[in-house]
Amino acid sequence: MRTLLSVIAAASFVIGCQPAGQTAAGEAPATDNGPPASEVAGTIPTDATTYPEGEPRWMLSEDGAEQFLAFAVPETDDVRLLMSCAEGARSVRLWRTTWEGDTPDFIFSSGTAEGTFSGVEIPEGMEPQLESAASTSEPVLVAFRTTGQLLMTVGGEAHDVSAAPGALPLVNAFFEHCGS
Template sequence: MPPRALPIVAWLLVAGLTGCAHEKVAATGYRWSYLADAGEDPRLAYGRPNSDDVVLMMRCRPDAGEIDLSAVGLSGGELVLTSGRSESRFAAAKVDDAMSEGLMEARGSASAPAFQAFRKSGDLTVLAKGQRHSLAADSKDRADVRAFFKACGA
């Protein structure tokens, strides 16, 4: 390697590591947020606060007994949620969406075991293609999780 190439390679390595660190920090910035705007159905979103970057959205009509799910970046015919030892599978359909790739929508009973365990513990995992993606609520977010399920009548 020519001596002049060494600084360029070093710079590219540092830039690459900085980019990886940035993605790791960004991933930890995701939180659960309860959204209860007047005239709209209650929603619980997992994403970056104060942004449109939402990975999973739950929505319900109060006392209807069902929860609608929207998940970004997934594919397949079902959404699988786990919480603790509880697992629930929901038939899902891909939705064409210009803003995001791989938008999946599903509907499930509010009494599904994974929803009930999530309501109590704040722990939620999405299973996709054999991989587990933890969307666990931290201690600050658990009140939002409980408020959503209370508003849904679940």
């Protein structure tokens, strides 16, 4: 149940978030003379990349001592991959929806690094979900943090969930929070 609540909290974040660097009307926000948010201690970095509307991207949020890194379409419930961790945990929880003909595994590759993490199907929620956990020291997660490149194989089909260069600070901040 706790995991389901975490997923709901993350999905609420995704549904209500604005693409970094844009206002609700899609215009650039007014700037002040203060330091960028990513340079202020305790703040979440932003991604200044311009994405086409409806395109998924990496987004970072926090809830207390827990952070969520989601590959999702902003302002929708389309969450393709969610990672979460408590501060200093040195492990991440993985979550995604399951697809027909899917295996209950998280299969990732980043460069030459590969990792498969057995998942547990959770029938709760609007659609079946798959959960797992992985150490932040897993080579595929270290490679993802370093390069931003990540492929996720679902139902035998590879899906590119790589981070744009502007999103790499989000990925790094997440893994730093996790204590990797």
